[in-house]
Amino acid sequence: NAEGNVTHYVAVKEDVTARKVAEAKLEQLAVTDSLTGLLNRRGFFQEAEKVYARSLNPPYELAILMMDIDHFKDINDRYGHQAGDAVLREIGARLRDRLRPTDLVARYGGEEFVALLPRTPLDTLRQIARRLNAAICEKPVTYEGAPIPVTVSIGGAMLTADCRLLDELLSRADQAMYQAKASGRNCAVMFNAEGIQHEGC
Numbered sequence: 001n002a003e004g005n006v007t008h009y010v011a012v013k014e015d016v017t018a019r020k021v022a023e024a025k026l027e028q029l030a031v032t033d034s035l036t037g038l039l040n041r042r043g044f045f046q047e048a049e050k051v052y053a054r055s056l057n058p059p060y061e062l063a064i065l066m067m068d069i070d071h072f073k074d075i076n077d078r079y080g081h082q083a084g085d086a087v088l089r090e091i092g093a094r095l096r097d098r099l100r101p102t103d104l105v106a107r108y109g110g111e112e113f114v115a116l117l118p119r120t121p122l123d124t125l126r127q128i129a130r131r132l133n134a135a136i137c138e139k140p141v142t143y144e145g146a147p148i149p150v151t152v153s154i155g156g157a158m159l160t161a162d163c164r165l166l167d168e169l170l171s172r173a174d175q176a177m178y179q180a181k182a183s184g185r186n187c188a189v190m191f192n193a194e195g196i197q198h199e200g201c
Contacts (some may be wrong), residue, residue, distance in 0.1 A: 033107040035085055036092030048116050051104060052166045055118060055159065061160045063120040065129055066173040067095070070151045070185040072111035083143040085149055090141045098135050099128075113157035114170075122158055122190065129154045129188035137186055151186035153177055158191075 031043025039047065055062040067199050068077075069091060095105050095113055099147055104116040117125065140147035148156040155177025168200065176191040183189065 003164050036089055038092050038096060038108050039104065039106035041106065041108055044104060044108065044114060044116075046102050047138075048166060051116055051118055060119050061121050062169070063117045063122070063125040064124070064157055064169050064173045065115045065117070065132070066108070066155045066177040067113045067132070067152045068177055068181070069111040070153055070181070075150070077150060078146055079146070080144060083146075083148060086143045087141045087148060090172070091136060091150065091152070095132060098132055113170075114173075125156050125158065126188070126190060129156050129190070133186070133188055153180035153185045154188040155180055156188060156190045172201070 031039060031046060033040040033043075052062065069087065072084065072087075075087055088107070092105075092107060092113065095115065099105050099115055099117070102118055104114075106114050108114040117128065120128070133152060137149075137151045139151045142148070155173045155175065157163070157172035157176060159169055163169055163172060172191040176189040180187050180189040
């Protein structure tokens, strides 16, 4: 009867809606780091490709920061893996809270984070890198009442005339980050048109 058809239609509609909600949740889980709540590597690349494409037409300045927690293995060894997880969560939160809503920030893997910053000139990138460095090293992470000192090494890079691909941009930021580690850690190094430039620790 008509009444039965209405009931059947509502049930089917609710079933489809529930399935779509479940699928959306699964997709969200697939691109989110379960520990920090940030994008994971897959999620970062999905969104970064969109930001990168927008930066080309019309062109605008696009910058990236690669950040690695210094001596993270020592933190795990000394305080335990749960403390290490707490450090990752806290550092992720500090990065997210100090970047703009338009910036992409992700846990890139292990103890490494990445941030893609649209419409960001080099001078501003340097300021942001210094601010993030200070936000992390000036306040220890507290775990079960114990302060855990944490520092990060940061590498930054800009899209330039000779660096127009997202993979190249990531590679240059990664090179700069490893230079920061080689320079004593707890500092930022920028890779620009003149090459790697130390920003100080």
